[in-house]
């Protein structure tokens with residue numbers, strides 16, 4: 001439906017200046033066109049090739065670059081209530097400072113912050129996102145976040161996070177921030193039965209996501225994996241190899257490296273993806289490739305927190321599935337997919353060469369290399385890569401039979417002038433940008449640069465009210 005309530009069954013998008021499909025042949029089409037039937041792409045070609053198809057609605061995107069909607073694979077949306085805090089401390093201090101503040105959250109705050117995060121994401125080109133909600137104090141649930149995704153029209157994978165190992169049990173979080181493990185599993189089951197839709201073009205799936213090796217027990221990791229694997233399409237997500245203190249913790253408590261710990265609890269596999277995965281040996285990267293385990297690369301957060309540089313070039317060369325994640329709004333502190341693609345490229349290029357696998361043109365020494373990651377590879381991680389992490393074969397590229405999730409950026413704007421030689425690479429090299437059009441599941445969410453039905457001002461007012469109520473700010 002369009003904003004005016006008119007049902008649209010077919011849509012012809014034509015005269016696209018530059019259509020980057022990211023399909024199996026990686027076709028890029030000048031004068032491109034898409035024919036969409038309901039929520040699914042029916043045909044992709046040139047405007048001339050699709051000229052004979054009559055559609056209920058026609059969208060002329062001359063002057064625009066069009067590409068698949070991007071997939072955000074790691075986020076903690078509630079954190080936009082605590083942006084710009086703990087600016088210069090390492091993650092352990094960052095967490096210990098923020099845990100008690102997050103302990104004041106309630107369902108209303110979580111829903112309101114999710115709407116803000118989702119609007120930010122969609123405006124920056126995201127059409128599918130996961131959200132890892134791992135702190136659920138005051139009987140909070142994931143329901144208000146899922147409701148926010150439905151309201152705004154975002155394709156959404158809700159990751160039921162969890163912390164069960166409080167300080168008194170040797171974990172990092174304070175005891176009042178953790179839950180009982182049987183309650184976590186029971187709630188996970190409720191969410192699967194209430195919201196999980198494994199079908200093609202699904203708008204909502206559930207992910208089971210114990211937070212990290214230092215905040216849950218091995219039993220919860222095992223039980224969550226077993227529960228997820230009883231339900232097709234329910235995948236597994238967590239943080240792993242993010243910090244050296246985590247490596248030390250795993251050594252001291254489990255006598256293992258983080259990846260060994262993950263494997264010991266059944267957490268390597270093509271239904272598992274981890275955020276960060278910075279501190280990985282080459283052998284561990286091989287293991288990820290062999291098992292189909294995926295990585296959500298979060299360059300902004302890794303730089304913001306001074307953590308390090310994930311070996312993304314080596315992972316890609318070895319066939320590890322890699323997607324992009326903006327990570328939580330308290331460690332980024334934004335939710336912009338174009339920014340993430342740009343910084344992924346920049347960060348690999350300045351990575352010390354010994355982090356990179358051998359490539360022709362590599363410079364050696366400790367210098368970076370401009371061949372480390374291309375603009376197209378960065379966008380591919382943001383689209384096809386993210387789709388693969390989430391276990392989706394229906395999003396991430398534009399081809400017949402795929403979900404109608406696409407974005408358009410107007411080329412006639414200050415930041416894109418002079419980029420006619422390569423308008424697609426310009427989205428990374430000149431960005432970040434906001435999208436002028438966003439279609440999700442065939443529905444126009446943003447048109448001519450503005451949300452069609454979502455009220456941004458109202459969402460901001462709600463956000464301010466929550467900040468006042470909870471944090472007196």
Ligand SMILES: [Zn+2]
Pocket residue numbers: 074075076239275327328
């Ligand atoms: Zn995270």
